[in-house]
Amino acid sequence: MSEAVSTLKVSLWRGGSDGRFKTYTVPLKANQTVLDIVTWVQRHLDPTLSYRFACRVGMCGSCAMTVNGRPRWTCRTHVTKVIQNGMLEVAPLANMPVIKDLAADMRPFFEKWVAAHGTFAASKTRTDAIEPIKPDEPARRAADEAIECINCGACYAACDTVRWNPDYLGPAALNRAWSLVNDVRDSDRTSRLAAISAEGGCHNCHSHQSCQEHCPQSLNPTRSIAGLKRLSMQAFVRGEINA
């Protein structure tokens, strides 16, 4: 680490949903991430500061917070790239209950993964022969594109439709469902399509692409959801699902 060159005023959310921002002065260093700043405050100024992280390298998806109004993975967000007028404001992710300080309660987010049938349902057993999967088939490509989600919740926090309709499954759960309906090894296709076609399902999406704009993995949940709408309509017209 290089020498501290100057300081930065950073406002961190403190308390529950009825909390408020508190401002701290922290040393500004080269190549500092937003997570580094939050950690510095906890180690040097206030050990009661609560926040969540694990891998620090953009793999686990646990460190997302609202940084100057936008959802971001804080471990891979350089402070110098997001500073506005010399200020940094960090809050918990939006569209989720606040546990304390910078830690949002991600339970509703993951409950919706379950509601969208986000679990792989094997169609074979371990005694069956391994099924060869061609990597360049269109369905496999679609599944592979969507599968890199790290469950960070940035898209969910950025989605207006989630804010307006608390029952909306949201971009991440639907993107996961899209990945699975394109997996030829999965056996839960029809009931998954029924789940994402119900009230609160994929048809609520307004296609305004905030999710795609904010996904740190550069995934495109909007496109996945458009694909689900198409499959859902085919299944509805054929009478395979009723909604």
Add this chain to the structure above:
Amino acid sequence: MNARLYFWQRGSAALMVPMIVVHLAVIFYATSQRLTAAEILSRTQGSLAWGLFYGAFVLLASIHASIGTRNILCEWGRLKSGSAGAVASVFGAALIALGLRAVAAVVLP
């Protein structure tokens, strides 16, 4: 919004697109030919074709608009889907009644 409502909303929109083109063409024709109200009525009154065309248009527009209204009431009005559906159904029924009345006024002899 579920698959059934989506089907009816997008389906009604798709059917209305060509009808809107016809509707606009009729307006342009009537204005460019400087048709009077009496001349227009003489063409529409007793016409089964115009009655069916605009009758279907009213039904489709009412379906489309009431499903959209239900969404707006849910998302921006914070109504539960049941009450939003009830309000939107009343709105849709009113659109049908007013629209069919207007169609009747120009096609009934």
